[in-house]
Amino acid sequence: MRVVVIGAGVVGAAVAAGLTRRGAQVTVLEARTPGAGTSSTSVAWVNANNKTPRAYFDLNQAAVWAHHQLAGDHFFPTGNLECAATDEHRELLEARVTRLIGMGYPVERVTARRALALEPDLVPPPPGTEYVFFPGEAYVHPLRLLGRLLGEARDGGATLECGAEVSAIEASASGAKVTVADGRTFAGDAVVTCAGRWTQHVAALAGLTVPMLDPAVSGTVTNGFLVTTSPVPARLSRVLTTAGLNLRPDGEGGCCCSPCPWTGWPIPPRRCPRRSWPRSWRCCPACCGPPRGPRPSGPWWGSGRCPATGSPWRGSPIPGGGCTRWPRTAGSRWRRC
Incomplete structure (x- = not known):
């Protein structure tokens, strides 16, 4: 054929x-x-962590194990450590963990000591923070x-x-x-x-109609913000997720980060959220934030198109538009940090 x-x-x-x-x-x-x-x-981030409904979870779970079977130097099966420091996050995490355990998804509730053993350079979050480790998850380059x-x-x-x-x-x-x-x-x-x-x-x-969501209006399903950083003087070996920032190693000594408060903004935004980035960066649970942390580099708005069901992610960066000019306008701010 x-x-x-x-x-x-x-x-x-x-x-x-x-x-x-x-x-x-x-x-x-x-x-x-x-x-x-x-x-x-x-x-x-290779996961089926928060995928609903069940049919979509099953599809993503099958994809996770397909990644494990493929393996190679692109694949890092080091899991995902999630830190929940607020009441709202703890409540949502507990409900998600209960649901995932019922579906046979690998989940481990861990202590702060175990979390530090997994990521020795974690900055200890506030007392009462809950940690959950998802050992089957991974990331790829x-x-x-x-x-x-x-x-x-x-x-x-x-x-x-x-x-x-x-x-x-x-x-x-x-x-x-x-x-x-x-x-x-x-x-x-x-x-x-x-x-x-x-x-x-x-x-x-081809004369066909495929209903799609519009990234100019559709929010978190279609739109995301991604930042890579300069090299980080800290050990980071897996996906880390928090209420404010998700990140992983970028393979070149820096971090690949997704500031949660920016995800879902219409594409392109009217203006760059220059003041939001340092606040979002302080949500990072690793030893890489201000005042001695890395400078952001290579930020991109991910402009996605998804079928109207809202499940798959598809898209592209918008070079030269939106926040891709942001490092030049915010550079002096980071130099002061």
Whole structure:
């Protein structure tokens, strides 16, 4: 079977690799470069921690174990340590833990001593903080994973065409023809779209309608904020989650962080929340916040498009817009810190 896959992010690469394993002849069409969308701006936290309803939880749980089976130098199965320091967070965490235990999800309630053994450089949160460890969770380095999957697909005979923005899709009894912007055409027996936030547009080229949420108005389901930092003089080996900030190692000595108060803002925001970042950063449970912590670098708004069910995450950064200019405007503030 000949299959044309549209989009060379992690999802498109995984589809291409899976199809080549099954003997398909695969062509991957990428409008820009592999991983130029959400794949390069994802926290890449592998989990089924707060996924509802049950069918969506089961899908994510299956994906977690698929990651474990794939393994490799992109994959870090070090778990997730969650710290709940407020009454509201403790209440929500307790309800979630009870639900997850009932579904057979690996969960461990741990003491402050155990939490410090897992992450020795934690700044001790206030007395009464509760800690829960999710040992089956992990994180990945997305572009390493992307390289592995695309490499496997190419080893299986797949071809990758970059700079191939799809402009037309024509279906017939014998298959489909996909035309790209420079006039080239690619024939296949089937077409799979893995175009993320461009899914609605790509589907329309084939005369199909896919209901999607709009990241300009839809909040946390579609929108997220991601920041990477300069190198951190602290040991950090896993995903850490709090009420104000989620973070993980970025693989280059810094942190990859998602400030929770900013997630869900319409894309792009009217102005950069310059004063919010230091307050959000102090929520970080590791020894990496002000006054001697790292400077933020490479912030991105993740602009996602999801089906109207609101379950999957798809999207891309908005370079040059929104808060991508923020480090230059806020640099003096961080120098004073």
